[in-house]
Amino acid sequence: MNQKYQIVIERNSFYFSNSHFEENYEANTINLLKTLLINLKNDIANKGCKEEIFVDFLQENEFGLETLLILNGLANENLKRIITIARIVNDTSLNALLNVKEWDTKNNESDIKEWGDKKIKNLIKNNTSFAKGLVKLFFKGSSNPFLAKTLPLFELNKLNLQKINFDSLAMLDTLIRYRQKGSYAGAMQNNPESLIKEILSSVNIPFESGDLPKFIENENLNKRTMDFIIPNKQNPQIIIESSFLSTTSSGQSDKAKTELAVAKLIKKYYPKAKFYGFIDGIGWYVRKQDLQRMCEAYDEVFTFRTDELERFKQSIKKDY
Incomplete structure:
Protein backbone atom coordinates (compact mmCIF):
# COMPACT_ATOMS: atom_id res chain seq x y z
CA MET A 1 0.00 0.00 0.00
CA ASN A 2 2.77 2.43 0.97
CA GLN A 3 4.72 1.66 -2.23
CA LYS A 4 1.66 2.37 -4.40
CA TYR A 5 1.04 5.57 -2.48
CA GLN A 6 4.63 6.68 -3.05
CA ILE A 7 4.37 5.99 -6.80
CA VAL A 8 1.46 8.42 -7.10
CA ILE A 9 3.15 11.03 -4.92
CA GLU A 10 6.63 10.83 -6.39
CA ARG A 11 5.69 10.32 -10.04
CA ASN A 12 2.69 12.60 -10.31
CA SER A 13 2.49 14.32 -13.70
CA PHE A 14 0.26 17.10 -12.26
CA TYR A 15 -1.20 17.92 -15.68
CA PHE A 16 -1.97 15.41 -18.41
CA SER A 17 -0.40 16.44 -21.70
CA ASN A 18 -0.23 14.63 -25.03
CA SER A 19 2.63 16.50 -26.71
CA HIS A 20 1.64 15.43 -30.23
CA GLN A 189 -27.60 35.66 -5.97
CA ASN A 190 -27.76 34.60 -9.62
CA ASN A 191 -29.33 31.24 -8.79
CA PRO A 192 -33.03 30.88 -9.74
CA GLU A 193 -33.76 29.41 -6.30
CA SER A 194 -32.69 32.71 -4.75
CA LEU A 195 -35.83 34.32 -6.24
CA ILE A 196 -38.00 31.74 -4.51
CA LYS A 197 -36.22 32.46 -1.22
CA GLU A 198 -36.75 36.20 -1.67
CA ILE A 199 -40.47 35.75 -2.26
CA LEU A 200 -40.92 33.44 0.72
CA SER A 201 -39.02 35.86 2.93
CA SER A 202 -41.04 38.83 1.67
CA VAL A 203 -44.31 37.23 2.80
CA ASN A 204 -42.79 35.83 6.03
CA ILE A 205 -43.30 32.17 5.14
CA PRO A 206 -40.84 29.83 6.91
CA PHE A 207 -39.17 27.01 5.03
CA GLU A 208 -36.52 24.33 5.30
CA SER A 209 -34.55 22.26 2.81
CA GLY A 210 -33.52 18.66 3.09
CA ASP A 211 -34.88 15.13 3.45
CA LEU A 212 -38.46 14.30 4.36
CA PRO A 213 -38.45 12.08 7.48
CA LYS A 214 -41.10 9.59 6.31
CA PHE A 215 -39.17 8.99 3.09
CA ILE A 216 -36.11 8.04 5.14
CA GLU A 217 -38.09 5.87 7.56
CA ASN A 218 -40.14 3.98 5.01
CA GLU A 219 -38.41 4.20 1.63
CA ASN A 220 -34.72 4.54 2.51
CA LEU A 221 -34.51 7.69 0.37
CA ASN A 222 -32.00 9.32 2.65
CA LYS A 223 -30.44 11.40 -0.13
CA ARG A 224 -33.55 12.87 -1.75
CA THR A 225 -33.12 16.51 -0.76
CA MET A 226 -36.14 18.73 -1.38
CA ASP A 227 -35.44 22.35 -2.35
CA PHE A 228 -38.11 24.00 -0.17
CA ILE A 229 -40.29 22.46 2.54
CA ILE A 230 -42.93 24.78 4.02
CA PRO A 231 -43.03 25.32 6.95
CA ASN A 232 -40.73 22.46 8.05
CA LYS A 233 -39.77 18.82 7.48
CA GLN A 234 -41.95 17.47 10.26
CA ASN A 235 -45.16 19.10 9.03
CA PRO A 236 -44.84 19.85 5.30
CA GLN A 237 -47.76 21.75 3.83
CA ILE A 238 -46.09 22.77 0.57
CA ILE A 239 -43.05 21.14 -1.06
CA ILE A 240 -41.27 22.98 -3.87
CA GLU A 241 -38.77 21.65 -6.39
CA SER A 242 -36.91 23.84 -8.91
CA SER A 243 -35.40 22.88 -12.28
CA PHE A 244 -34.02 25.55 -14.62
CA LEU A 245 -32.18 24.14 -17.64
CA SER A 246 -30.49 26.24 -20.31
CA THR A 247 -29.18 23.15 -22.13
CA THR A 248 -30.62 19.75 -22.98
CA SER A 249 -29.35 16.36 -21.81
CA SER A 250 -30.37 12.72 -21.67
CA GLY A 251 -30.61 13.11 -17.89
CA GLN A 252 -33.85 15.06 -18.28
CA SER A 253 -35.76 11.82 -18.86
CA ASP A 254 -34.41 10.42 -15.60
CA LYS A 255 -35.24 13.68 -13.82
CA ALA A 256 -38.86 13.50 -15.02
CA LYS A 257 -39.19 9.86 -13.91
CA THR A 258 -37.73 10.70 -10.52
CA GLU A 259 -40.13 13.59 -9.96
CA LEU A 260 -43.12 11.39 -10.82
CA ALA A 261 -41.92 8.82 -8.29
CA VAL A 262 -41.42 11.50 -5.64
CA ALA A 263 -44.90 12.89 -6.33
CA LYS A 264 -46.41 9.44 -5.62
CA LEU A 265 -44.49 9.18 -2.36
CA ILE A 266 -45.62 12.64 -1.27
CA LYS A 267 -49.25 11.66 -1.89
CA LYS A 268 -48.66 8.43 0.05
CA TYR A 269 -46.91 9.81 3.13
CA TYR A 270 -47.97 13.48 3.12
CA PRO A 271 -51.41 13.46 1.47
CA LYS A 272 -52.30 16.96 2.64
CA ALA A 273 -49.13 18.54 1.23
CA LYS A 274 -49.11 20.34 -2.13
CA PHE A 275 -46.26 19.72 -4.54
CA TYR A 276 -45.12 22.83 -6.47
CA GLY A 277 -42.66 22.77 -9.36
CA PHE A 278 -40.62 25.53 -10.96
CA ILE A 279 -39.76 24.32 -14.46
CA ASP A 280 -38.10 26.77 -16.81
CA GLY A 281 -35.39 27.31 -19.39
CA ILE A 282 -35.00 26.47 -23.04
CA GLY A 283 -33.62 23.06 -22.08
CA TRP A 284 -37.11 21.98 -21.06
CA TYR A 285 -38.81 23.78 -23.94
CA VAL A 286 -37.10 21.65 -26.55
CA ARG A 287 -37.68 18.35 -24.70
CA LYS A 288 -41.47 18.32 -24.86
CA GLN A 289 -42.05 14.69 -23.77
CA ASP A 290 -39.83 15.04 -20.71
CA LEU A 291 -41.49 18.38 -19.95
CA GLN A 292 -44.95 16.80 -20.05
CA ARG A 293 -43.87 14.09 -17.62
CA MET A 294 -42.34 16.70 -15.30
CA CYS A 295 -45.55 18.72 -15.29
CA GLU A 296 -47.59 15.63 -14.40
CA ALA A 297 -45.64 15.30 -11.16
CA TYR A 298 -46.71 18.64 -9.68
CA ASP A 299 -49.96 20.04 -8.31
CA GLU A 300 -48.93 23.48 -9.59
CA VAL A 301 -46.24 24.59 -12.03
CA PHE A 302 -44.49 27.98 -12.33
CA THR A 303 -41.71 29.58 -14.38
CA PHE A 304 -39.30 32.35 -13.37
CA ARG A 305 -40.91 35.01 -15.56
CA THR A 306 -41.95 38.13 -13.62
CA ASP A 307 -45.70 37.57 -13.90
CA GLU A 308 -45.27 33.91 -12.94
CA LEU A 309 -43.29 34.86 -9.84
CA GLU A 310 -46.17 37.12 -8.82
CA ARG A 311 -48.64 34.27 -9.41
CA PHE A 312 -46.46 32.05 -7.23
CA LYS A 313 -46.45 34.69 -4.51
CA GLN A 314 -50.24 34.86 -4.49
CA SER A 315 -50.60 31.07 -4.62
CA ILE A 316 -48.23 30.50 -1.75
CA LYS A 317 -50.07 33.06 0.41
CA LYS A 318 -53.39 31.36 -0.37
CA ASP A 319 -52.26 27.77 0.16
CA TYR A 320 -50.14 28.25 3.29
Whole structure:
Protein backbone atom coordinates (compact mmCIF):
# COMPACT_ATOMS: atom_id res chain seq x y z
CA MET A 1 0.00 0.00 0.00
CA ASN A 2 2.77 2.43 0.97
CA GLN A 3 4.72 1.66 -2.23
CA LYS A 4 1.66 2.37 -4.40
CA TYR A 5 1.04 5.57 -2.48
CA GLN A 6 4.63 6.68 -3.05
CA ILE A 7 4.37 5.99 -6.80
CA VAL A 8 1.46 8.42 -7.10
CA ILE A 9 3.15 11.03 -4.92
CA GLU A 10 6.63 10.83 -6.39
CA ARG A 11 5.69 10.32 -10.04
CA ASN A 12 2.69 12.60 -10.31
CA SER A 13 2.49 14.32 -13.70
CA PHE A 14 0.26 17.10 -12.26
CA TYR A 15 -1.20 17.92 -15.68
CA PHE A 16 -1.97 15.41 -18.41
CA SER A 17 -0.40 16.44 -21.70
CA ASN A 18 -0.23 14.63 -25.03
CA SER A 19 2.63 16.50 -26.71
CA HIS A 20 1.64 15.43 -30.23
CA PHE A 21 -1.91 16.65 -29.72
CA GLU A 22 -0.70 19.89 -28.08
CA GLU A 23 1.58 20.73 -31.00
CA ASN A 24 -1.13 20.01 -33.57
CA TYR A 25 -3.70 22.03 -31.65
CA GLU A 26 -1.36 25.02 -31.40
CA ALA A 27 -0.61 24.88 -35.13
CA ASN A 28 -4.03 24.00 -36.52
CA THR A 29 -6.37 25.78 -34.12
CA ILE A 30 -4.72 28.49 -31.99
CA ASN A 31 -2.44 29.87 -34.69
CA LEU A 32 -5.14 29.55 -37.35
CA LEU A 33 -7.63 31.55 -35.30
CA LYS A 34 -4.96 34.12 -34.51
CA THR A 35 -4.20 34.49 -38.22
CA LEU A 36 -7.89 34.87 -39.07
CA LEU A 37 -8.28 37.57 -36.43
CA ILE A 38 -5.27 39.48 -37.80
CA ASN A 39 -6.58 39.23 -41.36
CA LEU A 40 -10.03 40.42 -40.30
CA LYS A 41 -8.53 43.32 -38.37
CA ASN A 42 -6.54 44.36 -41.43
CA ASP A 43 -9.63 44.16 -43.67
CA ILE A 44 -11.55 46.40 -41.26
CA ALA A 45 -8.66 48.88 -41.14
CA ASN A 46 -8.50 49.03 -44.96
CA LYS A 47 -12.20 48.89 -45.84
CA GLY A 48 -14.03 50.04 -42.73
CA CYS A 49 -16.25 48.15 -40.29
CA LYS A 50 -18.96 47.13 -42.73
CA GLU A 51 -21.43 44.29 -42.35
CA GLU A 52 -20.61 42.86 -45.78
CA ILE A 53 -16.96 42.34 -44.75
CA PHE A 54 -18.09 40.13 -41.88
CA VAL A 55 -20.62 38.25 -44.02
CA ASP A 56 -17.90 37.42 -46.56
CA PHE A 57 -15.55 36.46 -43.74
CA LEU A 58 -18.15 34.09 -42.25
CA GLN A 59 -18.96 32.42 -45.54
CA GLU A 60 -15.39 32.10 -46.84
CA ASN A 61 -13.65 30.74 -43.74
CA GLU A 62 -14.33 27.38 -42.13
CA PHE A 63 -13.54 28.85 -38.71
CA GLY A 64 -15.09 32.24 -39.41
CA LEU A 65 -17.85 31.78 -36.85
CA GLU A 66 -15.42 30.70 -34.12
CA THR A 67 -13.33 33.79 -34.87
CA LEU A 68 -16.24 36.19 -34.43
CA LEU A 69 -17.34 34.43 -31.26
CA ILE A 70 -13.84 34.98 -29.87
CA LEU A 71 -14.14 38.69 -30.62
CA ASN A 72 -17.40 39.20 -28.78
CA GLY A 73 -16.76 36.55 -26.12
CA LEU A 74 -20.05 34.77 -26.81
CA ALA A 75 -20.04 31.03 -26.15
CA ASN A 76 -21.06 28.81 -29.04
CA GLU A 77 -23.73 27.24 -26.80
CA ASN A 78 -25.27 30.65 -26.12
CA LEU A 79 -25.38 31.42 -29.84
CA LYS A 80 -27.27 28.15 -30.34
CA ARG A 81 -29.73 29.19 -27.60
CA ILE A 82 -30.40 32.50 -29.35
CA ILE A 83 -30.96 30.75 -32.69
CA THR A 84 -33.34 28.27 -31.08
CA ILE A 85 -35.26 31.03 -29.30
CA ALA A 86 -35.60 32.93 -32.59
CA ARG A 87 -37.14 29.84 -34.19
CA ILE A 88 -39.58 29.52 -31.30
CA VAL A 89 -40.89 32.98 -30.43
CA ASN A 90 -41.72 34.56 -33.81
CA ASP A 91 -40.91 38.01 -32.42
CA THR A 92 -41.10 40.80 -35.02
CA SER A 93 -37.96 42.66 -33.92
CA LEU A 94 -35.89 39.49 -33.57
CA ASN A 95 -37.12 38.17 -36.92
CA ALA A 96 -36.02 41.41 -38.57
CA LEU A 97 -32.62 41.41 -36.87
CA LEU A 98 -31.78 37.80 -37.78
CA ASN A 99 -33.64 37.60 -41.13
CA VAL A 100 -35.50 34.59 -39.71
CA LYS A 101 -38.14 34.54 -42.46
CA GLU A 102 -35.37 34.06 -45.05
CA TRP A 103 -33.64 31.11 -43.44
CA ASP A 104 -35.55 28.69 -45.71
CA THR A 105 -35.73 25.97 -43.08
CA LYS A 106 -38.73 23.90 -42.13
CA ASN A 107 -39.92 24.28 -38.55
CA ASN A 108 -42.10 21.76 -36.82
CA GLU A 109 -43.29 24.13 -34.13
CA SER A 110 -44.54 21.31 -31.91
CA ASP A 111 -41.11 19.72 -31.68
CA ILE A 112 -38.24 22.15 -32.30
CA LYS A 113 -34.81 20.57 -31.89
CA GLU A 114 -31.69 22.59 -31.34
CA TRP A 115 -29.41 22.82 -34.39
CA GLY A 116 -25.93 21.38 -34.20
CA ASP A 117 -22.68 22.97 -35.35
CA LYS A 118 -22.78 21.27 -38.75
CA LYS A 119 -26.28 22.55 -39.51
CA ILE A 120 -25.39 26.11 -38.50
CA LYS A 121 -22.19 26.14 -40.56
CA ASN A 122 -23.99 24.77 -43.60
CA LEU A 123 -26.56 27.54 -43.31
CA ILE A 124 -23.83 30.17 -43.00
CA LYS A 125 -22.16 28.88 -46.15
CA ASN A 126 -25.27 28.36 -48.27
CA ASN A 127 -27.75 30.94 -46.97
CA THR A 128 -26.46 34.50 -47.17
CA SER A 129 -29.53 35.82 -45.31
CA PHE A 130 -28.66 33.57 -42.34
CA ALA A 131 -25.04 34.77 -42.37
CA LYS A 132 -26.21 38.41 -42.57
CA GLY A 133 -28.54 37.80 -39.64
CA LEU A 134 -25.68 36.53 -37.46
CA VAL A 135 -23.57 39.54 -38.37
CA LYS A 136 -26.42 41.89 -37.46
CA LEU A 137 -26.75 40.02 -34.16
CA PHE A 138 -23.06 40.65 -33.43
CA PHE A 139 -23.34 44.28 -34.57
CA LYS A 140 -26.46 45.42 -32.72
CA GLY A 141 -27.98 42.55 -30.76
CA SER A 142 -27.69 44.50 -27.50
CA SER A 143 -30.19 47.09 -28.76
CA ASN A 144 -32.80 44.56 -29.88
CA PRO A 145 -35.96 44.93 -27.74
CA PHE A 146 -36.63 41.21 -27.43
CA LEU A 147 -33.04 40.26 -26.57
CA ALA A 148 -32.84 43.18 -24.13
CA LYS A 149 -35.66 41.71 -22.06
CA THR A 150 -34.63 38.07 -22.53
CA LEU A 151 -30.85 37.78 -22.25
CA PRO A 152 -28.99 38.35 -18.97
CA LEU A 153 -27.12 41.67 -19.06
CA PHE A 154 -23.85 39.74 -18.77
CA GLU A 155 -24.56 38.12 -22.16
CA LEU A 156 -26.47 40.98 -23.82
CA ASN A 157 -23.54 43.39 -23.54
CA LYS A 158 -21.38 41.08 -25.65
CA LEU A 159 -23.46 41.86 -28.74
CA ASN A 160 -22.35 45.28 -29.95
CA LEU A 161 -20.36 46.96 -32.70
CA GLN A 162 -17.43 47.89 -30.44
CA LYS A 163 -16.67 44.24 -29.75
CA ILE A 164 -16.66 43.21 -33.38
CA ASN A 165 -14.63 46.30 -34.40
CA PHE A 166 -11.58 45.38 -32.29
CA ASP A 167 -12.18 48.36 -29.98
CA SER A 168 -9.53 48.13 -27.27
CA LEU A 169 -11.88 48.94 -24.38
CA ALA A 170 -14.43 46.47 -25.68
CA MET A 171 -11.76 43.77 -25.88
CA LEU A 172 -10.80 44.50 -22.27
CA ASP A 173 -14.46 44.05 -21.42
CA THR A 174 -14.41 40.67 -23.19
CA LEU A 175 -11.33 39.57 -21.23
CA ILE A 176 -12.94 40.60 -17.94
CA ARG A 177 -16.19 38.80 -18.72
CA TYR A 178 -14.31 35.67 -19.76
CA ARG A 179 -12.29 35.73 -16.53
CA GLN A 180 -15.35 36.34 -14.34
CA LYS A 181 -17.69 33.90 -16.07
CA GLY A 182 -17.23 31.17 -13.46
CA SER A 183 -17.78 33.56 -10.56
CA TYR A 184 -20.81 35.05 -12.30
CA ALA A 185 -22.37 31.66 -13.00
CA GLY A 186 -21.68 30.37 -9.50
CA ALA A 187 -22.92 33.40 -7.57
CA MET A 188 -25.73 32.42 -5.20
CA GLN A 189 -27.60 35.66 -5.97
CA ASN A 190 -27.76 34.60 -9.62
CA ASN A 191 -29.33 31.24 -8.79
CA PRO A 192 -33.03 30.88 -9.74
CA GLU A 193 -33.76 29.41 -6.30
CA SER A 194 -32.69 32.71 -4.75
CA LEU A 195 -35.83 34.32 -6.24
CA ILE A 196 -38.00 31.74 -4.51
CA LYS A 197 -36.22 32.46 -1.22
CA GLU A 198 -36.75 36.20 -1.67
CA ILE A 199 -40.47 35.75 -2.26
CA LEU A 200 -40.92 33.44 0.72
CA SER A 201 -39.02 35.86 2.93
CA SER A 202 -41.04 38.83 1.67
CA VAL A 203 -44.31 37.23 2.80
CA ASN A 204 -42.79 35.83 6.03
CA ILE A 205 -43.30 32.17 5.14
CA PRO A 206 -40.84 29.83 6.91
CA PHE A 207 -39.17 27.01 5.03
CA GLU A 208 -36.52 24.33 5.30
CA SER A 209 -34.55 22.26 2.81
CA GLY A 210 -33.52 18.66 3.09
CA ASP A 211 -34.88 15.13 3.45
CA LEU A 212 -38.46 14.30 4.36
CA PRO A 213 -38.45 12.08 7.48
CA LYS A 214 -41.10 9.59 6.31
CA PHE A 215 -39.17 8.99 3.09
CA ILE A 216 -36.11 8.04 5.14
CA GLU A 217 -38.09 5.87 7.56
CA ASN A 218 -40.14 3.98 5.01
CA GLU A 219 -38.41 4.20 1.63
CA ASN A 220 -34.72 4.54 2.51
CA LEU A 221 -34.51 7.69 0.37
CA ASN A 222 -32.00 9.32 2.65
CA LYS A 223 -30.44 11.40 -0.13
CA ARG A 224 -33.55 12.87 -1.75
CA THR A 225 -33.12 16.51 -0.76
CA MET A 226 -36.14 18.73 -1.38
CA ASP A 227 -35.44 22.35 -2.35
CA PHE A 228 -38.11 24.00 -0.17
CA ILE A 229 -40.29 22.46 2.54
CA ILE A 230 -42.93 24.78 4.02
CA PRO A 231 -43.03 25.32 6.95
CA ASN A 232 -40.73 22.46 8.05
CA LYS A 233 -39.77 18.82 7.48
CA GLN A 234 -41.95 17.47 10.26
CA ASN A 235 -45.16 19.10 9.03
CA PRO A 236 -44.84 19.85 5.30
CA GLN A 237 -47.76 21.75 3.83
CA ILE A 238 -46.09 22.77 0.57
CA ILE A 239 -43.05 21.14 -1.06
CA ILE A 240 -41.27 22.98 -3.87
CA GLU A 241 -38.77 21.65 -6.39
CA SER A 242 -36.91 23.84 -8.91
CA SER A 243 -35.40 22.88 -12.28
CA PHE A 244 -34.02 25.55 -14.62
CA LEU A 245 -32.18 24.14 -17.64
CA SER A 246 -30.49 26.24 -20.31
CA THR A 247 -29.18 23.15 -22.13
CA THR A 248 -30.62 19.75 -22.98
CA SER A 249 -29.35 16.36 -21.81
CA SER A 250 -30.37 12.72 -21.67
CA GLY A 251 -30.61 13.11 -17.89
CA GLN A 252 -33.85 15.06 -18.28
CA SER A 253 -35.76 11.82 -18.86
CA ASP A 254 -34.41 10.42 -15.60
CA LYS A 255 -35.24 13.68 -13.82
CA ALA A 256 -38.86 13.50 -15.02
CA LYS A 257 -39.19 9.86 -13.91
CA THR A 258 -37.73 10.70 -10.52
CA GLU A 259 -40.13 13.59 -9.96
CA LEU A 260 -43.12 11.39 -10.82
CA ALA A 261 -41.92 8.82 -8.29
CA VAL A 262 -41.42 11.50 -5.64
CA ALA A 263 -44.90 12.89 -6.33
CA LYS A 264 -46.41 9.44 -5.62
CA LEU A 265 -44.49 9.18 -2.36
CA ILE A 266 -45.62 12.64 -1.27
CA LYS A 267 -49.25 11.66 -1.89
CA LYS A 268 -48.66 8.43 0.05
CA TYR A 269 -46.91 9.81 3.13
CA TYR A 270 -47.97 13.48 3.12
CA PRO A 271 -51.41 13.46 1.47
CA LYS A 272 -52.30 16.96 2.64
CA ALA A 273 -49.13 18.54 1.23
CA LYS A 274 -49.11 20.34 -2.13
CA PHE A 275 -46.26 19.72 -4.54
CA TYR A 276 -45.12 22.83 -6.47
CA GLY A 277 -42.66 22.77 -9.36
CA PHE A 278 -40.62 25.53 -10.96
CA ILE A 279 -39.76 24.32 -14.46
CA ASP A 280 -38.10 26.77 -16.81
CA GLY A 281 -35.39 27.31 -19.39
CA ILE A 282 -35.00 26.47 -23.04
CA GLY A 283 -33.62 23.06 -22.08
CA TRP A 284 -37.11 21.98 -21.06
CA TYR A 285 -38.81 23.78 -23.94
CA VAL A 286 -37.10 21.65 -26.55
CA ARG A 287 -37.68 18.35 -24.70
CA LYS A 288 -41.47 18.32 -24.86
CA GLN A 289 -42.05 14.69 -23.77
CA ASP A 290 -39.83 15.04 -20.71
CA LEU A 291 -41.49 18.38 -19.95
CA GLN A 292 -44.95 16.80 -20.05
CA ARG A 293 -43.87 14.09 -17.62
CA MET A 294 -42.34 16.70 -15.30
CA CYS A 295 -45.55 18.72 -15.29
CA GLU A 296 -47.59 15.63 -14.40
CA ALA A 297 -45.64 15.30 -11.16
CA TYR A 298 -46.71 18.64 -9.68
CA ASP A 299 -49.96 20.04 -8.31
CA GLU A 300 -48.93 23.48 -9.59
CA VAL A 301 -46.24 24.59 -12.03
CA PHE A 302 -44.49 27.98 -12.33
CA THR A 303 -41.71 29.58 -14.38
CA PHE A 304 -39.30 32.35 -13.37
CA ARG A 305 -40.91 35.01 -15.56
CA THR A 306 -41.95 38.13 -13.62
CA ASP A 307 -45.70 37.57 -13.90
CA GLU A 308 -45.27 33.91 -12.94
CA LEU A 309 -43.29 34.86 -9.84
CA GLU A 310 -46.17 37.12 -8.82
CA ARG A 311 -48.64 34.27 -9.41
CA PHE A 312 -46.46 32.05 -7.23
CA LYS A 313 -46.45 34.69 -4.51
CA GLN A 314 -50.24 34.86 -4.49
CA SER A 315 -50.60 31.07 -4.62
CA ILE A 316 -48.23 30.50 -1.75
CA LYS A 317 -50.07 33.06 0.41
CA LYS A 318 -53.39 31.36 -0.37
CA ASP A 319 -52.26 27.77 0.16
CA TYR A 320 -50.14 28.25 3.29
